[in-house]
Amino acid sequence: MTNEEANRLLNAYIDGELDPAKSLELEAHLAENPSVRAACERLREMSAAIRDKADYHATPAWLEARVRAAIPAGPENVSARWWRWLTPVGAVAADWLRPAASFAAVALVTWVVALGTMRPGEDERITQEVLASHVRATLSNRSYDVASSDQHTVKPWLSARLAFSPPVADLSASGFELVGGRLDYIGSQPVAVLVYKRRAHLIDVFVWPIETQKSEQMSTRDGFNIEHFAKNGMGFWVVSDLNRNELDDFARLLAEQGAAL
């Protein structure tokens, strides 16, 4: 082990995050190298000093009381508040979308599915396939076969070419423009891909019927955020370079709108 390598491992070592074999190797190196040993000691002291002296800011009592009081008591309030939060675009959108608010509670419940039903190998493969499709489409500038911001154009186009009819939500009121749709082949079957746009970011939504409900998933690959959820017998995979927060909002809106269609 070189000094350089040892120095690189010091932080993980003092944090107890180094595996046992590497730890032993590093300790042997430390025993023979006073300069690295000194660096290690300085790191430990630094860590101890931070734990000892950095301020741990306690919550003001009034703030905790206020937040506790603001937490709604019943499930009805939950969905209503949840809904308001998801539609910061304004009262018009909120009014327009309000009929779907009752689905929010349903969406929340559907969101949580048992942990045990996942097959990690298959999910991993599908994640890679949807990501590859998204990247390919973006690179080749061929993101959609049918270009339309009208859900009533995109949906029939897809339905005519697939054995199922994918839900196509209009989320333009929330700032996610539908730009089109395309067909792709994922997990050994033809699937629908809905393409949305948020500013300069394209969002691909892969949809196909699934038999078993799977748990909601989120991951990040190569700078792309990926989300998966299931809704009314349809599996949704959402892929985009959009930031995680906005993509979360998008996925939740999609889950609710999908239920309303």
Next chain:
Amino acid sequence: MTLAADSVLLHHTHPAPLHKPLSEPKRRFEQLVLPHFDAAYNLARWLTRNDHDAQDVVQEAVLRAFRFFDGLRGEARPWLLSIVRNTFLTWVQINRPADTVEFDDALVEIIPTDDDGPEIQAARNFDRKMLNEAIAALPLLFREALILRELEDLSYKDIARITDVPIGTVMSRLARARRLLAESLGAPSNISGTQVHK
């Protein structure tokens, strides 16, 4: 955390009788999540670097956590902290757009060069006030990694999840954070100068 432990946590039953069935989610939330209110506030306070903004962020984050309570899997504290962080990121984009420069990952990739590091005074002698100011002056990505590790004592795995990066990135951010801290505290000219206060 193992799956078995997860299910224990998620399916934990409460011995108290249900007087008001409607308040069940709130009660479970109060028992599982609200004990971590201080952790949430501490993180928000270190991210925003002032009380007022921290109060705004943590209030929104906790209410948001309640709305997404059904999505809780595993331990409540890292879950809540990830919501605090996301809420902060949204907040900062709206309220402090200039600060988003700090999110630049290029900052993270700077690799320490010399072997021994600067001559620093013994860390145990650090002045409390200077140390706090030096941590507050760290760029956001380093500051949050350091706070999650040293003040919340979270594992690299939890920090990776909360900050949405690979474990290796957590390691390099922590190394960089400690090194920047040592540099800013070790050189007397920096401590009295303007660099500590951004």
